[in-house]
Amino acid sequence: MKEMEIEQIKSLDLNDPILIEGLPGVGHIGKLAAEHLIDELDAEKLYEIYSPKLPPQVIVSKEGVAELVNLEVYAVKNDEEGRDILIVVGDHQSVENEGHYEITGQILDIAEEYGVKEIITLGGFATGEIVDEPDIYGAVNEESLVEELEDLGVKFEEGKPGGGIVGASGLLLGLGSRREIPASCLMGETSGYIVDPVGAQSILKILEQILNIEVDMQELEERADEMEDVVSKIRQKKQQAQQQQQQQQPQPTQDDLRYIG
Amino acid sequence: MKEMEIEQIKSLDLNDPILIEGLPGVGHIGKLAAEHLIDELDAEKLYEIYSPKLPPQVIVSKEGVAELVNLEVYAVKNDEEGRDILIVVGDHQSVENEGHYEITGQILDIAEEYGVKEIITLGGFATGEIVDEPDIYGAVNEESLVEELEDLGVKFEEGKPGGGIVGASGLLLGLGSRREIPASCLMGETSGYIVDPVGAQSILKILEQILNIEVDMQELEERADEMEDVVSKIRQKKQQAQQQQQQQQPQPTQDDLRYIG
Amino acid sequence: MKEMEIEQIKSLDLNDPILIEGLPGVGHIGKLAAEHLIDELDAEKLYEIYSPKLPPQVIVSKEGVAELVNLEVYAVKNDEEGRDILIVVGDHQSVENEGHYEITGQILDIAEEYGVKEIITLGGFATGEIVDEPDIYGAVNEESLVEELEDLGVKFEEGKPGGGIVGASGLLLGLGSRREIPASCLMGETSGYIVDPVGAQSILKILEQILNIEVDMQELEERADEMEDVVSKIRQKKQQAQQQQQQQQPQPTQDDLRYIG
Amino acid sequence: MKEMEIEQIKSLDLNDPILIEGLPGVGHIGKLAAEHLIDELDAEKLYEIYSPKLPPQVIVSKEGVAELVNLEVYAVKNDEEGRDILIVVGDHQSVENEGHYEITGQILDIAEEYGVKEIITLGGFATGEIVDEPDIYGAVNEESLVEELEDLGVKFEEGKPGGGIVGASGLLLGLGSRREIPASCLMGETSGYIVDPVGAQSILKILEQILNIEVDMQELEERADEMEDVVSKIRQKKQQAQQQQQQQQPQPTQDDLRYIG
Known part of the structure; x- marks a missing residue:
């Protein structure tokens, strides 16, 4: 395999979908939250994305079946007359600098194909200390998006995050801006030392309001x-x-x- | 040299061959086992694969003759009316992420050319402790392959291996699956600290059953x-x-x- | 994004412009000095340069707005009948070897488009000790440029800098020479441990003479x-x-x- | 600069030239020896090779003039009716895996253009201890070359060097073999901790015999x-x-x- 390969699993008509990204990162908060959404909302897989810029590795299931490392795009049809959801998850981010740009570009291609007009990326940022009640901090690619998020309790504070946002969660804002797709990043406070389901829940509570859905948190609470x-x-x-x-x-x-x- | 180069050394008609891969990895178990097969079964070299994604290095023989780092594909004609064998060995794996994908793709091209319908990759996984009687753990790219391997004594246990399988041994399963070639990986327990001929023997005992051959183990025992x-x-x-x-x-x-x- | 992208923000006629480069480096002296010039001389942004060889990252402003990591080219129109100035700044240098060559090549393309006949790159070199009154050392890509700089107080001493000049500040001299554009590098002594506004001021004092301008230093002094x-x-x-x-x-x-x- | 660039400085007719390579490596033995040959034999520069896979760096001369990192090919016309010499030197080797293959391929292209039928690469191998009278060990890409070198005092011993030969000195043998150009590597014993002019002299004494020339060693002795x-x-x-x-x-x-x- 020399180039990225996109495998379409299913085709669905989606109504004004919002795209949620939750790839691995600090505290795996985005990954936990996005995977939880997929499980609880019975999302259907639309695409698998394979790339030689992902790690040269298979993940082995508990049954012993190896799956090539990939990214997956799921869709959730909203039962009500509301907006549908696209969810991007995966085992790994790119291991190469340029791969981040290439894969994020591919996600945006899919977003444009479905007419996505809003992107929300999920992540954590490390405080270095265990946080009991994690705040959610935000970043946006259009200043007009700040107010609505602040109304939902998302905080915007100078220097949080200090070093910028690295990887797909950041690039979807940066490259999204170049394609004129409004995008926000929600970052849950987390120690940075452990996988953090508490932070994932805090982010999901914000998402519940944005997406106008209810999510059963029991599994994350356990x-x-x-x-x-x-x-x-x-x-x-x-x-x-x-x-x-x-x-x-x-x-x-x-x-x-x-x-x- | 800017691109991978394949040099064909010999052409052979093969009968329904099974492909065995044994490139360097944990405990060099796969490499030891595959090289032992080549020696004991008088395999003939079909191909040399050179790539700028292999290390920029020559290996010097005891006579002082330098050979460019490469991968080699050998073939064993079965004297009986059984299946023939293709064996992939080499001094090194790719040193670059994308090189793993490219080289594994090349091995699969050769496999398809010979109509390979089964691949077995050989490796080790590190226990961190010296193991006297190493178990062999398995991973497959189709769940239906599990039962036959379990009957031969190969173990399938959740979390073994925990972190997935990295390199050619894993990618042949993952990329093989995308080409619909059934593939299994046999992993011998090994400390991870030393080159391990005991683990290589354990794997060869499984292979003897799969390939319906007998292999003299004396050299590995020494x-x-x-x-x-x-x-x-x-x-x-x-x-x-x-x-x-x-x-x-x-x-x-x-x-x-x-x-x- | 698979390739470098150049976005033209504005078009200006420039009179015999001199190009100043101040990308991040030792003590951030070049970056501080170049950004100070942009602020004090009310420079106008002409180009944004995006590249998958820059870090896969956004920088978040204090308002929470994320900007994709990029390089920017500014222009200063000289009110008098003197030469105009092009200034190259950015958040990061390339994180990949080849990226340095590619991005520097792009800067030189822009320089040639505007008929630039002189380049000055700004940097620091680490002494390992805190320096109270930093000297400015020079390097050039044509020996004839040495004398004029020495007259302005720039020092040329064997072994300073010892290991050559790495990154855009060096490559603009090396690749500039291949395009026959005279170029000099000014390097302020600095400890190497901290961001150094003192070193930046020392460099700006030399630039004031070269560019025949006056720069208010108050902010750097603070x-x-x-x-x-x-x-x-x-x-x-x-x-x-x-x-x-x-x-x-x-x-x-x-x-x-x-x-x- | 996106691709390797070859600049021809001069054109010379050469008589059955032998190519000597002395790029930086262990103890800088090859580099010291090759540069000494260039100085003592008044070699003329034929080519400069620039590549984005070399470090993104300029070297600054004692006069303050920056030169882009490159490789250079020199030629020595033999006054007698003997063979001429091509000498490859440079400040750095490639910093990227693939760059070694690409640059060595370019050197071989030049070798073939001049009808080179013999290559000698120069290097050191680290003993970890200071060696008073360093032996010279050899490696070849055709077994028939061993005897002649042994007659000159070059040693061939199993496991010396153990880990193969990395970089241009090795690849010229390996890739040279694929182009059917006989090539040898001479390696001087050296501690590996310091630049080693003693090892360089030992190698030059062997080269004097091979090339049938005399080289003044005074500078290296100093x-x-x-x-x-x-x-x-x-x-x-x-x-x-x-x-x-x-x-x-x-x-x-x-x-x-x-x-x-």
């Missing part, structure tokens, strides 16, 4: 409880380490504590 | 004995280190022991 | 004062560390002091 | 003396460190000594 156990064990270990240090070293400064905690 | 010496020295050193630690530090936990051993 | 605070804190910490070391280790050698300081 | 000073200082420091260790730690084993020395 995964969040599991992660909670992991996190509390990590915290205990850190506190123990901290106490030992305090016994060994007379006066830890405020700085040290912040560093440990 | 190499395994050599490695055994190396391994037992490593083990002794580790035990000594462990004992010293026990004398210095009062109570090592079970965790520490596992980490050392 | 940023320099801020950095001064940062630097003096670092120095204090180092001195404390030094004193502690002296108390612990009897006789530090001159070498040690240089290493710390 | 550089060797300078390096000798550096090396003896390093040795003294190591001995001191060793003695200090012996005082601190009761019984250093033979292993430790070898590791230090």
